[in-house]
Amino acid sequence: MAIVAETSKFSRFAWPVLAWGVALIFFFPIFWMVLTSFKTDADAVKPEFLFSFTPTLENYANMTQNYDYWRFATNSVITSVSATLLTLVVGVPCAYAMAFNPSRGTKDILMWMLSTKMLPAAAVLYPMIFLAKGLGIYDTHFLVIMVLCLINLPIVIWMLFTYFKDIPKDIIEAGKMDGLNTWGEVREILIPLAWGGIASTALLAFIFCWNEAYWTVRLTTIDAATLSKLIEGNRAPEGLFFGRLSAVSTAAVGPIVVLGWFCQKQLVQGLTFGAVK
Amino acid sequence: MSIMRTLLTTAVSVGLSAGIASADGHAKELTIAIVNNGHMINMQKVAEAYTEETGVKLNWVSLEEGVLREQVTSDTATGGGQYDIINIGMQEAPIWGAAGWIEPLNFGEAYDVDDMLPAMRNGLSHEGQLYAAPFYGESSMVMYRKDLTDAAGVTIADNDSWDNIKKAAAAMHDPDNGVYGACLRGKPGWGDNMAFITTMVNSFGGAWFDADFKPTLDSDEWKAAINFYVDLLGNYGPPGSEGNSFNEILALYNEGKCGMWIDATIAASFLEVDGVAYAQSPNAGNPVGANWLWAWAMAVPAGSPNAEESKAFIEWATSKEYIKAVADHPEFGWGSVPTGTRASTYAYPEFQAAAPFAAAEMAAIESAAPEATDIKPYVGVQFAAIPEFPEVGSAVAQEMAAALSGAKSVDEALEAAQAAAAAIMSEAGY
Numbered sequence: 001m002a003i004v005a006e007t008s009k010f011s012r013f014a015w016p017v018l019a020w021g022v023a024l025i026f027f028f029p030i031f032w033m034v035l036t037s038f039k040t041d042a043d044a045v046k047p048e049f050l051f052s053f054t055p056t057l058e059n060y061a062n063m064t065q066n067y068d069y070w071r072f073a074t075n076s077v078i079t080s081v082s083a084t085l086l087t088l089v090v091g092v093p094c095a096y097a098m099a100f101n102p103s104r105g106t107k108d109i110l111m112w113m114l115s116t117k118m119l120p121a122a123a124v125l126y127p128m129i130f131l132a133k134g135l136g137i138y139d140t141h142f143l144v145i146m147v148l149c150l151i152n153l154p155i156v157i158w159m160l161f162t163y164f165k166d167i168p169k170d171i172i173e174a175g176k177m178d179g180l181n182t183w184g185e186v187r188e189i190l191i192p193l194a195w196g197g198i199a200s201t202a203l204l205a206f207i208f209c210w211n212e213a214y215w216t217v218r219l220t221t222i223d224a225a226t227l228s229k230l231i232e233g234n235r236a237p238e239g240l241f242f243g244r245l246s247a248v249s250t251a252a253v254g255p256i257v258v259l260g261w262f263c264q265k266q267l268v269q270g271l272t273f274g275a276v277k
Numbered sequence: 278m279s280i281m282r283t284l285l286t287t288a289v290s291v292g293l294s295a296g297i298a299s300a301d302g303h304a305k306e307l308t309i310a311i312v313n314n315g316h317m318i319n320m321q322k323v324a325e326a327y328t329e330e331t332g333v334k335l336n337w338v339s340l341e342e343g344v345l346r347e348q349v350t351s352d353t354a355t356g357g358g359q360y361d362i363i364n365i366g367m368q369e370a371p372i373w374g375a376a377g378w379i380e381p382l383n384f385g386e387a388y389d390v391d392d393m394l395p396a397m398r399n400g401l402s403h404e405g406q407l408y409a410a411p412f413y414g415e416s417s418m419v420m421y422r423k424d425l426t427d428a429a430g431v432t433i434a435d436n437d438s439w440d441n442i443k444k445a446a447a448a449m450h451d452p453d454n455g456v457y458g459a460c461l462r463g464k465p466g467w468g469d470n471m472a473f474i475t476t477m478v479n480s481f482g483g484a485w486f487d488a489d490f491k492p493t494l495d496s497d498e499w500k501a502a503i504n505f506y507v508d509l510l511g512n513y514g515p516p517g518s519e520g521n522s523f524n525e526i527l528a529l530y531n532e533g534k535c536g537m538w539i540d541a542t543i544a545a546s547f548l549e550v551d552g553v554a555y556a557q558s559p560n561a562g563n564p565v566g567a568n569w570l571w572a573w574a575m576a577v578p579a580g581s582p583n584a585e586e587s588k589a590f591i592e593w594a595t596s597k598e599y600i601k602a603v604a605d606h607p608e609f610g611w612g613s614v615p616t617g618t619r620a621s622t623y624a625y626p627e628f629q630a631a632a633p634f635a636a637a638e639m640a641a642i643e644s645a646a647p648e649a650t651d652i653k654p655y656v657g658v659q660f661a662a663i664p665e666f667p668e669v670g671s672a673v674a675q676e677m678a679a680a681l682s683g684a685k686s687v688d689e690a691l692e693a694a695q696a697a698a699a700a701i702m703s704e705a706g707y
Contacts (some may be wrong), residue, residue: 229338232344
């Protein structure tokens, strides 16, 4: 008994310490980036100045004076929100069909969808550029939204599929007995029951859209350029000016970190109750 | 319903933005892809006057060097139209000009093309035809602390011998008090450590390739140069030099930790310590010289629908008038004018007063020799103007950093570098 009591006392203490330790390790690069954004470029490369330095806002002033931060940020919001919504509009019915009306080919379709993620993006860069230019949609919100949607669709369908699989089929059938049509089943039963999973999937998809850099840098010029392009453009030929770059990066990830902070309850709930546990 | 409404709104806004984009396609508007260079960033503000005067709207897209190259090549391959003006370096200008990827540039008499420094003009031309106009140029030179050399009783002369440079570095070296004799680039990269190392090899009589474009990294000249480099930087350089490039050394220098620094002439305008003196790069008597030559230039991609307007803008942005406009701009002044392009810039007394390094910089640029010679059968000083060079340079750079850190001996590193370079060149069909 004494051993059990000691063990539980130890684990009560040790696990939180371990969890905090791991969390701090993960958080440290972000903390470092934020700290560096308030240093001059000269101080930023001096390791002895990690904590003791005279804070400056010159990097943020440079960012807003020399670059149109708000244009990039607006484009990021438009493309990420639209692409996330479009992904859900396509993904929810798709996952619903596969979870509640599976056929013999469902597993293969799921695997095929996942396999599209294995294709190196660079392999289709030129065809994408040719297509976009041929269709006259290069550097438009429409193109970025479509590309972000297609990139995230496999992972979104997989996540939703596994959440939906946890919902007893009987409930859906009971709805059918009560006279609900398919849309009614989705709206009245599926969405309320799987809300946590859908919300966390949407949040993850939004984060992926916001952070996407390969395509958003290469398929845009001015009109649809997102924050990824702003960061990319701040890499100078003389090397990396860490102070400047950290300010731009902090301003770019800031909104998503704040959003994640507010939605962490849904995010954790969704991730722990769903299949990605 | 709210989801449907949001989607409809998005669709409408997407349609509108696509419509607006296509409607603006043929307006007086130029899209300029630039590297994130300070002079280019300043140009965005100075060029507001150009827009006011001509009505041409300028859209600036700042890109990382590698991404810029990739976007421009893909733009050219897909018929162009994405960018009207692009920033390219001296490495690409002759290659892209020869390939027909960029338009030849011919300007009016008022432009005074003869005022352009000959080294710059030659480096940006192919078969005598200018393909890109420089907005900023640089060479390399020795920036040393005269107070420290005086205290140590040593001197550094123009085009000094490497032995004397080592002697001066040893005399100033005082690590206990945080002063290192020589700070040099060590971070691997074809534009980082290899820029300096290549000029050093040149001055030892070596070159990247022989007349058949076979790599010559196993030559005696390379061995002598790299042994000297590792010895100089290993014994009299700051610890961790294999991680240092321009920015890191600039920070060290401004903290008073470097006795001397051999690097880009642009560095002189950022130095904040007292007692800095300048000398031309060391040379062992080789005609190729040890002064590197680089320029960021503006070019018009072939296929640009606005080629005439683009050339007109480049003519203005690289003119004498532009330099005066920067000097007269309330936010800038003579200390911020782009240097290394025109002889007339160096003739202004105001510029000479604002830039004490002006004479040394101009001498360095003028003595740089990018032309192909019997010793060096390619264009370029600190690089070879062939498409394969960035790949070869990057592979060799890693080996040189390994030699500097002690992970490999100089012989082992050069052997591996030669093998890597030979493989890349052979694959490329040389």
